[in-house]
Amino acid sequence: MPTPLPVSDIPSLSVVVPCYNEQGVLPEFHQHLCAVMDRVGRPWEVVYVNDGSKDQTLVVMRDLEQQDNRVSSVNLSRNFGKEIALTAGLDHARGTQGVIVIDADLQDPPEVIETLVAEWSDDVDMVYARRRAREGESIPKRFTAWMFYRVMAKLGNRVVIPPDTGDFRLLSRRALDSLLQMRERHRFMKGLFAWIGYPSKAVFYDRAPRAAGVTSFNYWSLWNFALEGITSFSVLPLQLGTYLGFVISLLAVLYGGWIVLNTLLFGSHVPGYPSLMSVILFLGGVQLMTLGLIGEYIGRIFNETKNRPLYFVESYHVAGVPQAGVKPE
Known part of the structure; x- marks a missing residue:
């Protein structure tokens, strides 16, 4: 695990952003995120996770570190997949009160974070963003997504996965600590978020098209993703x-x-x-x-x-200070 920061430098909120080939959108995303988090008004950090990108994503991350001392980065030793990259970011999140999970492609608008924080309270451990509209997606993609969530609702074996909900959410520190106790290799994060339980609340939003780049998900990978979810949470x-x-x-x-x-x-x-x-x-x-x-x-x-480790970290940077060779617990 990462070396602890001085108490005065520990943020209350961490924003975890898994990245794969996001060089074209990352600077714009960071600008949006900074504007939103500054309005939230709590000490915060952002943890960018480079999941073996083939473009200049890591270089962009390093530039952001130089410009903003609230930027941390986790560079994985290779591409492990989004679910593992997200886990790596959550492992390295320092937020004492909670953590926010969001993608970098701006399909999930960072501005929704203000609503997530506003709906968060001592009685709610998780506030998840539920999609009301999915702009920029084809009819077959929307239909298969609709079918997937309905099938999972029938197969969930007492685990209720909210429909039309991705990884975009806010978790309390208690919920995050519970989530990190589960170290299975085949990780279906939407199911794990639901499995831990705790009081939750939905916030509706309209999903936008990708701001730049091309999605790494095709129908074959989406099929495998659905198969992962079904076999992980139902017999x-x-x-x-x-x-x-x-x-x-x-x-x-x-x-x-x-x-x-x-x-x-x-x-x-x-x-x-x-x-x-x-x-x-x-x-x-x-x-x-x-x-x-x-x-x-x-x-x-x-x-x-x-029983292999979930991932290996090639380098870990906090406020410009590298820590190489850090391994997960």
């Missing part, structure tokens, strides 16, 4: 495999009984090749699908048993 897919096998077995028994009865009543005749192949291919497909589903869960168990 219902395995149960569905069991139910499907039971139903197919029941139908097979009924079909077999019909064949026997038909033979006794009307005599034997040559079975049809197309119907036989259809049944074989159908049952084979169901078996392979079920085995693949079991494999998804076994693969996650395998990765968890390795």
Whole structure:
């Protein structure tokens, strides 16, 4: 963990911003963030996490450090993915009262932070930003996002994930400390935010298009992201495999009984090749699908048993002071 700052320099709020190839938007984002946080009126820091960017994101971070002593940066040793990068930022957040999570692409307007802080109180540990509109996104993207949140609501196994809600939120220090106790490798942060419980409150906002750059998420990565969420918080897919096998077995028994009865009543005749192949291919497909589903869960168990660190930090800067080789707990 990072070296503690002097008590007088410890911020009350930390803003954690995971970054991957954000050189084009980071300076503008920082300007917006500074204006907003200055209006909030509490001591604060921003923790930028460079998740193995291939562009000049790290250089931009270093420039921001020189210009603003409230900027900290965590440079990961390689690209670990957004969920791990976000975890690294939360690990290094010093805020004594709370932490704010936001992306750098300006789709989540920093101005909403004022509303998050205003709705935050001693009785509310988490204030999350819920999307009212999603400008700049295609109809298929909006539809699949809508479907994902509704499916997760059905599969959540007593964990209620708020619909149309991303990572943009404010957490109290108590909620953050609880969240950081969970160190699983396959991290679905939206689910983890919901899993810890604590009183929460929603704030509605309109999501804007990206200010610059291109999103790193495509439909394949979004599918894998959805699969991660479903397998992390529900075993219902395995149960569905069991139910499907039971139903197919029941139908097979009924079909077999019909064949026997038909033979006794009307005599034997040559079975049809197309119907036989259809049944074989159908049952084979169901078996392979079920085995693949079991494999998804076994693969996650395998990765968890390795007990590897979540990430490695190549360098960590606070107010221009580097600390290289810092590792997570």
